[in-house]
Amino acid sequence: MVVLAKGELEQIALPAVQKAAPPLADVPEVDLAAAASRGAEGRAAAARAVAAACEEHGFFKVTGHGVPLDLLARVENAAAAFFALQQRDKESAMSAVAPGSPFGYASKRIGSNGDLGWVEYLLLGVTAAGASTGDHSADEPLLPAPADEEAVPSAWRCSFRDLLNEYTVAVRRMTCEVLELMAEGLGMAETDAFARLVLEDDSDSMLRVNHYPPRPELKHLQQLHGGGGGGGRVTGFGEHTDPQIISVLRSNATSGLEIALRDGTWVSVPPDQGSFFVNVGDALQVLTNGRFRSVRHRVMVNSVRSRVSVIFFGGPPPRETLAPLPQLVGEGGRSRYREFTWREYKSSAYRTKLADNRLCHFETTS
Numbered sequence: 001m002v003v004l005a006k007g008e009l010e011q012i013a014l015p016a017v018q019k020a021a022p023p024l025a026d027v028p029e030v031d032l033a034a035a036a037s038r039g040a041e042g043r044a045a046a047a048r049a050v051a052a053a054c055e056e057h058g059f060f061k062v063t064g065h066g067v068p069l070d071l072l073a074r075v076e077n078a079a080a081a082f083f084a085l086q087q088r089d090k091e092s093a094m095s096a097v098a099p100g101s102p103f104g105y106a107s108k109r110i111g112s113n114g115d116l117g118w119v120e121y122l123l124l125g126v127t128a129a130g131a132s133t134g135d136h137s138a139d140e141p142l143l144p145a146p147a148d149e150e151a152v153p154s155a156w157r158c159s160f161r162d163l164l165n166e167y168t169v170a171v172r173r174m175t176c177e178v179l180e181l182m183a184e185g186l187g188m189a190e191t192d193a194f195a196r197l198v199l200e201d202d203s204d205s206m207l208r209v210n211h212y213p214p215r216p217e218l219k220h221l222q223q224l225h226g227g228g229g230g231g232g233r234v235t236g237f238g239e240h241t242d243p244q245i246i247s248v249l250r251s252n253a254t255s256g257l258e259i260a261l262r263d264g265t266w267v268s269v270p271p272d273q274g275s276f277f278v279n280v281g282d283a284l285q286v287l288t289n290g291r292f293r294s295v296r297h298r299v300m301v302n303s304v305r306s307r308v309s310v311i312f313f314g315g316p317p318p319r320e321t322l323a324p325l326p327q328l329v330g331e332g333g334r335s336r337y338r339e340f341t342w343r344e345y346k347s348s349a350y351r352t353k354l355a356d357n358r359l360c361h362f363e364t365t366s
């Protein structure tokens with residue numbers, strides 16, 4: 001992990017007045033296995049619960065998801081092994097992708113507009129076949145040859161790719177089940193209205209593997225700021241909403257994820273390594289005419305334990321036109337967003353900072 005340069009810590013430290021966020025007491029939860037086993041009534045109840053959580057928080061937990069726990073553990077271990085590599089070997093994962101591509105390895109810098117966080121990550125595009133950096137054929141290792149080939153044999157790099165592919169395929173399948181429940185919960189006849197966008201061959205989906213190394217000196221910083229749990233809070237990933245339709249997150253047992261409630265209060269989400277957390281993204285807020293809200297969230301760094309998280313972002317194809325679905329606007333209702341393509345949204349978002357509200361450019365005024 002690269003060390004922070006002078007001045008960078010100040011940029012990612014929260015103001016000393018910010019107290020630690022209290023835990024969210026009742027994380028809304030849906031058990032997919034139970035929903036499937038309880039017939040039409042059970043499914044309808046789960047769909048209503050999902051829709052209610054998306055309206056209230058834009059956030060909920062999924063249990064009974066069917067993704068094997070040993071696959072989750074293998075991905076977590078492989079990710080930890082990747083981030084434990086020499087810095088130059090991790091950086092060489094970046095050098096194989098096209099210049100200007102967001103894919104590959106990066107540390108501290110989030111996006112292209114100066115946002116910093118105490119995080120390093122691997123960002124991968126997702127194709128119909130699984131995860132890739134966009135430049136690799138199915139037979140090549142996902143990660144390119146490191147400076148020291150001996151240290152990271154190509155067989156290891158190949159198996160990391162296979163693992164992330166297997167994970168992506170399983171998580172995308174479960175994501176689509178969740179998207180169908182959302183559509184059912186909204187009372188839509190076309191229950192694949194959201195899932196079909198994520199299943200298109202050219203859907204703009206991604207996989208991000210994040211690593212937040214611990215910062216033991218945080219305790220010391222807190223004392224410097226006079227204690228009280230405020231000073232010395234360092235941002236791993238600054239506050240933002242996710243742009244896509246849906247994000248499905250799984251982390252190790254380390255806390256750090258926080259979400260903003262409707263009134264703007266920040267609460268922390270107790271980690272649960274056997275479950276997934278779902279975020280409503282900006283695109284789904286648009287499709288539902290604002291009925292579902294894209295949740296503002298951030299990650300704070302832990303002083304003692306490293307956090308590893310893997311997030312699948314399900315997005316629509318670049319050519320897809322997004323607008324509130326007519327059945328959700330209702331006859332005579334007002335469409336809160338104008339029509340735009342996903343490509344248009346992305347190029348507008350490209351010019352923004354992480355914390356910006358990217359949807360305001362697409363809101364209708366009357």
Ligand SMILES: O=C(O)CCC(=O)C(=O)O
Nearest residue numbers: 208210237257299309311
């Ligand atoms: O790493 C996490 O737990 C969440 C990070 C996040 O919000 C993101 O990558 O969009």
Ligand SMILES: [Fe+2]
Nearest residue numbers: 240241242297
């Ligand atoms: Fe996010």
